[in-house]
Amino acid sequence: MHVVATAGHVDHGKSTLVLALTGMDPDRFAEEKTRGLTIDLGFAWTTLPSGRELAFVDVPGHVRFLKNMLAGVGAVDACLFVVAATEGWKPQTEEHLRILELLGVTSGVVAMTKVGLVDDEWLELAHLELADHVAGSFLEAAPVVDVDAPSDRGVEELRAALDDLLAVTPTAVDRGRPRLWIDRSFAAKGSGTVVTGTLAGGPLAEGDEVVVLPGARKARVRALQSHKAALAVAGPGRRLAVNLAGVHHEQVERGHAVVRPGQWEPTRRVDCSLTVLASLDHEVSRRGAHQAYIGSGEHPVRVRVLGAEALEPGATGLVRLHLPQPLPLLPGDRFVLRESGRGETVGGGEVLDVGPVLPASRARPSRSVDRVVAERRWVDADLLERLTGERRAPTVGRFVVDPTELEAAREQVRAAVAAAGALGLDVAALDERQRAVLHGLDGVVVDAGRAVLAGQAGDPLADHPYVAALEAAPFSPPAPDDVDRTELRELVRRGLVVERDGVWFAPAALEQAGRVIADLLVASPEGVTVAEVRDALGTTRKFLLPLLAVLDASGVTRRRGDLRIGGPRLPPATPARGRASG
Ligand SMILES: Nc1nc2c(ncn2[C@@H]2O[C@H](COP(=O)(O)OP(=O)(O)O)[C@@H](O)[C@H]2O)c(=O)[nH]1
């Protein structure tokens, strides 16, 4: 199954050839018949001698209908390139060849038509002229077949040449991501909206839920037809008519696309390569009114040249295109750029980035998926697939992460865990990305919602002799004269010792003091004096004043004049003792 587009100047015999090859007249419209002129796309199909099926998209040759020509040649596999022997190479012969090249068409057959109307000498000259013009293009080595449709001369040879060509033309690839650029939309009696197009990228099946973009209209595939025959499933690379339930035909138009929901990242801004035609007599810059032909649509665009002010004729550079409506595009999609004012083809190129994040001044787009990851640093793997068409396994969590960025994030989280010490880092306080990084981090254990360095389970500092010494003499604590300064700082940081005004306490001493004061307050609810506390703890003012300062600061006690009363964190009194002394 292949789709081939015709190409060539008006009246050179494209439609006549399609009729001769298929028995079907591609000029559908009454107006086309009476004027003898193809205005819009025509469709016809045939089975080749090999059994291979071939569909033609017959395009108009007249310059006024170039827009319609462009709508038809988007997803084709090859071209039937037509040049009349009588007239030879003409402006639209040239323009169509350039457009096919810009759209990435790489194979074709040339038909030299109307050979019955010229003599041998003229025909020989016509061939020489043709060879001159296709030199250097993808048609340079293409077979050239002489035909004269009225006498049937050459039609069988042409059929054979097409068969040979398609035998070596790769069929459309199935990436599981169907996209049908709509070239016609109409209401069929009794069945509602029907759209047609060349299916690419993946299959569509009866019953599929789809969306029509732009506009994100949900619809369902009610029925499929290819070449007038009903199909339950249609693979990519087919001309297809799709009967859609759920949308009105007037909501759908040429240039829209039928896709599956959730597989695309519709965009209004794309970074692309742009090759400017060498024949253009001016440079391309942001000036001028441009139209981009993408898929089957024509879209007015703003053009911004990246990394330069303008592109010279013949040059290939980078541009950012601003579209009026979001389109489901992918890197690798081709487009043609025309200048609407002058009505000339400017050039064309390839979509490189459908979701550029860098400002135009810094953007240097390419097809590289690594570049997308590096620029976004963290990308959801599903989003990355929608942006690039490529599936990458997530590096952490659901994210694909730039390697440098990931290393930095690992270091940052590891440092935070280390800083949290033996108590551990509250995992709930981390954001999603940090949590994802934490879970893959070597040497970190997560226990009961807290992350600790693996070495700290069984922390040597917890059994530090100084802590033991402080606990042994809670209210006459020894000075840390023999303790290593780094260790002491770490002990303080981890809350294993508490320092105030040059005096060090064990946390246990503070707790004990709090309980003793609570008991005293049962007997003296109006408050206790420093001397009373001192006596109850059996300590001296030297130790007691810093100790009370800690208790005041932590809300265990509060000052009222010369007295201490209970603060919000005062522990409950010991029931028995409290009552006994009261
Ligand atoms: N003698 C002769 N006339 C042809 C041939 N092919 C097309 N024609 C005539 O040329 C005119 C234009 O043909 P058409 O197929 O409409 O050209 P298109 O604009 O390229 O599609 C018609 O009147 C055809 O009958 C041919 O091979 N020999």
Ligand SMILES: [Mg+2]
């Ligand atoms: Mg025609």
